Amino acid sequence: MARSRITPEREAELYEAVLDLLRTAGYEGLTMDAVAARTRSSKATLYRQWGSKPELVARALRHNKPVSIAEIDTGSLRGDFHAMVDRMDDCQMEKDSALMRGLAHAIHENPDLHQALRDLLIDPEMTGLDTLVQRAVDRGELPADNPALKYVPHMLVGAFIARPLIEDRSVDRDFISSYLDAVVLPALGI
Template identity: 40%
Template sequence: MAPVAGPRRPTVKGRATGLGDLQTDARSRPAEQSLERDVDTGSLRGDLRELAHRLGNIAPADQQLMAGMAHVVLGDPELARIMQAQLADPAGEVVERILSRAADRGEISHENPARAFCHHLLLAAALARPLMEGQRVDEEYLLSFVNAVMLPALENPCTGGGSAG
């Protein structure tokens, strides 16, 4: 009997060629649903809400591919590099531009330690919800996440030193 991961890995890895298709598909979508177009509404809250709107409208199949690939990349450094270059880095650049403009406008501090985690938080939310709740990530969920987690962390940064209590 093959190990549990054995038969699954080639199946998911076989879909890895879909990464290029994912990028092509993103470019063919209307601009308001794509991360290819910059997000700039004039405020941090507006930008993060617009980003949540765009991310919440990513096709369920794309979310499934990303979730499956997240597991596979742990054992495949080349595939991890490809996913980082085609998916994570471009999304991270969008988030960083949003945060830099907000800092330039004085909405948040340039030194806010939460800035370094915003891209990770969005990705974590997208991957964790299906696992923990069995539900697809949608715009409503991401808007709630932005309002409850990201904006408070960015607008009211913790000034304490690292341990709770």
């Protein structure tokens, strides 16, 4: 990959255009032609820099989340989880949840997209979450054999997707914060 050929500003501008198109047209409706037109690039450049549409989409989504969860280290799992929420933005979460809804379907239809998202987005976030939880185990905050440990990602991802279906409302910081205190931490025995 020769991504160094374009400036970081130009790269950010391009990713923003990809996310805008994803929100409005969906994954199927997003064409490399539209990205090229919108960003005044040539399709050849897009393919040379990103290889494929799934990788371009996965990198654009990854660009949205520049800070790794593993960098959070407040000294307690409760503190780490709430610091994670504090970094979120209500408006951004609403946009993210619209994107996720559209992508959940596209992922199933496009194995290449699923693989690219897994490599660039899902696995790194899961690893970051594991790091927070492992640190808590190492500090003695919770036992290594707590059966809820392996379900931390399910609890968090599930909350994001379930709320719009159940309550007709997208998630916001207040909801995630309350869910952490009522469900995630008690399930872990904290």
